[in-house]
């Protein structure tokens with residue numbers, strides 16, 4: 211049995227799609243069981259609390275310290291507005307809701323916003339730009355607020371060149387329709403440019419393009435070198451863990467509410483429609499390449515291993531428009547991504563911004579990017595480029611400066627500070643990357659996880675060390691009493707230290723979990739950064755209600771599976787293999803795919819599954835010959851080798867039972883594994899999660 215789950219896509223409808231391990235309704239007597247501040251009537255959770263006086267004090271300090279009188283972002287956000295989409299709902303093709311702008315209507319009113327950091331509230335309002343905007347009269351337009359990212363239409367000789375195509379076909383189609391209604395003049399899509407390999411910039415391609423448009427050459431699809439490989443590989447190997455961690459960073463199960471999910475720093479959130487991928491037909495391979503796209507001269511600047519492994523900026527001299535992909539944002543971006551990804555290189559990122567500054571900015575009159583709003587005028591463009599250049603360079607250099615003085619990964623977030631001048635620049639605020647988690651990421655990149663204290667080198671697992679702590683602290687009652695005092699005096703991180711030990715030692719202690727949730731909630735409320743807020747609030751949610759169970763919308767993405775190389779798939783099978791089940795078994799399988807001319811030897815030895823391309827083994831126990839086009843169905847779980855053998859699609863030589871042995875050695879990846887102790891309420895392990903669910907939607911901001 212295969213159950214498809216697509217958590218990233220489950221967004222606005224999440225509340226309806228999930229059942230909860232613990233009841234999400236008011237429980238008799240719940241109020242008496244609470245600690246700390248009073249229950250909040252408008253809160254979505256019966257155990258939810260109001261922000262404490264300490265949390266309010268954090269907001270008051272931020273209101274005083276931050277440059278709220280600098281309203282240029284709002285001016286730029288409003289400039290060129292043409293029209294909203296009349297219907298806030300964009301239906302999904304499978305009968306659900308891909309997008310519902312009305313869920314953020316609460317942000318338009320006067321509050322209460324007493325549980326939202328004022329700076330976070332600011333970016334949430336700036337992400338409320340649901341409509342069509344003019345960037346350059348007659349030639350450059352954007353639809354914003356239809357997805358996490360936005361889409362840009364640039365006038366070509368015969369039609370519109372589309373820069374980035376959102377996450378879902380449904381939202382992209384709606385964006386195109388809104389554009390056509392007001393400014394598109396009925397002209398077709400004449401080219402597509404993918405700025406980089408993250409899914410929020412290519413997943414919606416099927417909303418405006420067919421395979422035939424691309425393969426016939428009628429509509430060139432342009433992308434930076436390495437695009438396809440990176441579009442898939444960033445999300446395969448640790449995909450199940452990444453998808454689970456999205457619950458935290460992206461707050462996927464949190465209701466949209468002043469007390470829950472508010473926004474993502476880069477945009478309102480990820481849409482919940484269907485994702486597809488059409489391969490590029492032209493790759494930009496040089497460091498700088500100039501060529502015409504639909505008759506318009508363009509200069510492409512490859513910026514590999516910056517915000518994404520495969521990314522490029524574009525200078526359009528005829529329109530004096532500089533497209534900075536996702537290298538420039540109205541926020542500090544992630545160096546380390548909380549959901550999990552290799553740590554990025556901020557120095558290289560900074561240098562590519564600097565190159566764009568020196569190469570293009572003297573002529574640029576407007577700068578646009580994959581997220582947020584345009585910047586008009588040379589001085590403004592140069593200021594933003596310089597500031598964004600410096601925030602990444604500073605983070606790299608100063609964190610390493612401290613590291614060279616002995617500051618460790620466990621201290622750096624309490625030591626590193628963004629330079630005061632940049633703290634006053636809104637575009638350097640931590641709406642996506644936070645200075646805290648990014649600083650730890652820089653150390654991770656250069657020095658790794660270890661702080662060089664032997665006590666932390668091979669530590670006991672939390673559940674193994676916690677019982678001794680609890681015993682030495684005098685047991686649960688003493689810890690609860692002390693934690694309540696710490697909580698009530700606003701020392702939430704200290705309360706978390708001891709409550710976490712208690713919860714690790716006593717996963718069934720719901721009073722302890724509730725008190726830890728209360729501390730998490732206040733810490734979450736205090737965050738300017740949505741990823742940090744969502745992580746603490748999601749932790750609180752799971753501690754109170756358990757892990758959600760149930761299926762989400764089926765928004766499968768066979769395009770992504772088809773786009774995996776056979777080697778990537780075989781590598782992934784090596785990860786799915788459970789060495790303990792393999793034991794001492796050993797065999798070789800030849801896999802030949804004639805339609806693409808590939809061959810592999812897959813070898814099991816020492817409980818390890820390896821593969822090598824370009825070889826076949828004469829002593830293999832089994833040789834399989836199958837077209838790669840058919841193999842894709844096995845990869846996606848739509849078919850099995852056994853069924854395809856029966857159907858004559860696979861040529862078999864040797865012992866087919868080897869395949870059954872191998873299948874029996876595979877482990878299963880539970881897409882809802884437990885994170886906080888004692889929160890797993892699921893009745894049965896999920897044995898059937900398909901590879902597709904594991905690969906997910908490949909959004910990796």
Ligand SMILES: [Zn+2]
Nearest residue numbers: 359408410536
């Ligand atoms: Zn993006």
